[in-house]
Amino acid sequence: DAGITQSPRHKVTETGTPVTLRCHQTENHRYMYWYRQDPGHGLRLIHYSYGVKDTDKGEVSDGYSVSRSKTEDFLLTLESATSSQTSVYFCAIKAQQGADEQYFGPGTRLTVT
Amino acid sequence: QQQVKQSPQSLIVQKGGISIINCAYENTAFDYFPWYQQFPGKGPALLIAIRPDVSEKKEGRFTISFNKSAKQFSLHIMDSQPGDSATYFCAPRSGGSYIPTFGRGTSLIVHP
Numbered sequence: 001d002a003g004i005t006q007s008p009r010h011k012v013t014e015t016g017t018p019v020t021l022r023c024h025q026t027e028n029h030r031y032m033y034w035y036r037q038d039p040g041h042g043l044r045l046i047h048y049s050y051g052v053k054d055t056d057k058g059e060v061s062d063g064y065s066v067s068r069s070k071t072e073d074f075l076l077t078l079e080s081a082t083s084s085q086t087s088v089y090f091c092a093i094k095a096q097q098g099a100d101e102q103y104f105g106p107g108t109r110l111t112v113t
Numbered sequence: 114q115q116q117v118k119q120s121p122q123s124l125i126v127q128k129g130g131i132s133i134i135n136c137a138y139e140n141t142a143f144d145y146f147p148w149y150q151q152f153p154g155k156g157p158a159l160l161i162a163i164r165p166d167v168s169e170k171k172e173g174r175f176t177i178s179f180n181k182s183a184k185q186f187s188l189h190i191m192d193s194q195p196g197d198s199a200t201y202f203c204a205p206r207s208g209g210s211y212i213p214t215f216g217r218g219t220s221l222i223v224h225p
Contacts, residue, residue, distance in 0.1 A: 031211050042119075042202060042217035043157070050211070058212075090156050094211055100145045102204075102213065104156030 003027050004105040006091050012111045019078040021108050023091030025071075031094040032074040033102070034058075034066060036087040043090065049074055081112045116140055119203050119216030126223050132190040134219045136203030139184065143205040146179060147213075148188045151200045160201070161188070193223045 003026035013019050023032060034046040035058075045058030047066040055066050063085060065077045078085055091105040118137045126132045134148075147162035163170045163177040163186065170177045176189040186205075190197055200220050204213040 040217065043204075043215040045212065048212065092156075100162065100206070101147060101159040102157075104158065107154075107156055 004091060004093060004103060006089075006105040006108050008108060009106065010109045012113060013081050014113055015082060016080050019081050019110065019112075021076045021089055021091075021110070023074040023076070023105060025074075025093050027093075027095075028071050029093040029095055030071075032068065033092040033094075034064075034074065034076045035090045035092065036060065036085075037090060037107075038087050046076065046089075081110075083112050086110060086112045117203060117205060117214045117216045119219055121219060122217070123220040124222070126193045126221065128193065128195060128223055128225050130193050130223075132188075132193045132197065132221055132223070134188045134201050134203075134221070135185060136187065136205070136216050137183075137185040138205050138214070140205070140207060140214070141184070142207040142209070143214075144208045145206045146177065146186045147204050147206075148175075148177065149202045149204055151202065151218075153199075157202055190221075193221075195223045195225050197221060198223050 005024045007022045033048040035043045037043050044060045046064050049055045049068045067075045089108045092102040094102050116139050120135050148160045149157035150160040151157040161172050161175050163179050174191045179186040200218045202218050203216040206213040
């Protein structure tokens, strides 16, 4: 599993509340990613990071922000959760530069009521 | 605009049959062509991948076929088993990018 953990694994929250999801890795990989997975849409990239404090937007970044103050942690924040953000969120890492595959975490199921 | 088109969306196969999933792409800069497998409640995991210098790669019952001129690659699962029931994603990537482009996934069900 490439030492990737996500927390929490399940969360139910109300519309308008802030939510932070955490991705933690133990192997000092440079590249980290946040995806959301929804039926019929596959995996869509929200944000990614290529180093500490170096982040960039993916295709569905509206309503999300990220932070990476340490190599091992990549945080995804929903500033004001909406029902459209109900989804399963996956964190992924890519190993050292030149390696090709991504390793995914176990996912966080988020429900916004 | 969808850069990667994966088909079919769902597939039902009998045990022992052949499962075939296709991925068509537009970006000719892609040079890494993987298939990921995802079981319910789990994250995707790399199943098999190919580079464009070969036309086919086989690992056990799983084979990737690559057609550069047609800009498509496919996953073949021989002697399909119920344990192969999962969602499969293609996710090609270009060498200059560390962002793969995921297909929308194919849900495979293998009946016993």
